[in-house]
Every structure is written in structure tokens, then in C-alpha cells.
Amino acid sequence: MAKLRLEITKGEEIRYISHLDYASAMERAIIRAKLPAAYSEGFNPHMKIAFASALAVGVTSQAEYMDLDFKEEVDLVEGVKRLAAKLPPGIRVKSAKYMPASIPALMAIVNLATYDVIVPLSGTEDYTAAQESVRRFNETQEVLYMRHTPKGRKEIEIKQYMDKPIQIFHEGKDIKLVIHIKITPTGSIKPGEVLAALASMFDLAVKKDSALIDRTGLYVATDKSCLTPIEIYG
Incomplete structure (x- = not known):
């Protein structure tokens, strides 16, 4: 048994597919590449594949992470080459590494995500006013937001989840929020x-329905370091 950790993308071509469809696309590519994927036992066996954090529909990513169990170890370069040849447009392998079998699950260790949000300014809004809106948000201690889900409404305190102040940059008629x-x-x-x-x-006077959101990184962050899930083991 061998565990392969992959850093992969979700590009513009597949921005609007669900996480389930994204995972299915990876599974089909692994099968077509004839890689020795391991499966669970029982009446409904499934490929032993796990992701770090599901993306919302409409969000792209430069750095998704996936663990894949193999029945036997294959040459890393050759295995990645075979997989890359079968991936659909929008998914590419950026890096890959065999990991210790006993490592914690990706979902258990990843605790920080970074995003770029590109959004057009409204016609009457200027960049200086946008900067002021972001400044006020950053300086506010508590921001309560009402989340609407099929199960109902839930009030969320946003600032508890903000790791750093939001950065804002001017890009023509758009702004970029980091x-x-x-x-x-x-x-x-x-x-x-x-x-x-x-x-x-x-x-913040922007055309928020036209925002393009891109996840730029997933990390395992501590007081002393901030590493990707591939970097944490050597």
C-alpha cells in the first residue's frame, strides 16, 4: 500500500462543476491511466481518495490537494505522466509526493485558505471609496452575517475566521481582494x-454577482510556520 498526495488545479474550464463532479473526474482519469488505485471493501467498494477542502461551485483553484491510496507503489514520474495525460481540461497536476501511510487526513490538518477575489467596481464607485470600505471592515471587531441555507438561516460571526486583514488592489475597472x-x-x-x-x-459598491473567486492556496498554519500539505513532510 502506498499513499500519493497530489497538488492539482480547478481551472476556468470547470469553474461551475460541483465538488462531487470534480472528484468523479479525478476518479475516471485515474482509472483511464490504469493506476493501481486501492478500493474499500464491502458491497459498495469505492476508490480510496480524499480531498482537503471542498470548493464552492463557481470558484476556481490554483492549489487543491488530494490523497490517493495505491495497492502498490509506482514510479512517481511515470505515474504522474500517465495521470496527466488522462485529465480533462481545467485539471492539471502541479506536484506529487509519496507520503507516510500513517499521516493524518488532509481535512484534519488544513486550517488556512487564501483567495483572490476579482470584482468590478460599480459605475459610480471609485477606488478610494472601496479602500475606505475595506479599511472599516478590517478595523471592525465583530461582523455578523446571516447565512441562508436550505436548512434555514444561521448567524455567523465573520471576523473569527479572518486570519489577516483583507488587502485591496486596483486593477483597472476592477478591484482585487486578497x-x-x-x-x-x-x-x-x-x-x-x-x-x-x-x-x-x-x-463596498461592487458588482458582486460578477466576482471571480480563485483559491490561491491551502495551508497547514501554526505560530511558527505556514506550509502546504505537501511541504509538511520533508
């Missing part, structure tokens, strides 16, 4: 929800 979000055992916040709070509570 957002660092904590992933905790009790929950997290979505970058789209942060943007919605900025617009509704801090007068």
Missing part, C-alpha cells in the same frame, strides 16, 4: 460571504 480565511473544526466562512458582508454592511 482574503485569508481560517478553516476550523467548528466551521469557516466563504469568500463570497465576506464579499456580501462588505457590500451590504460596509458600502
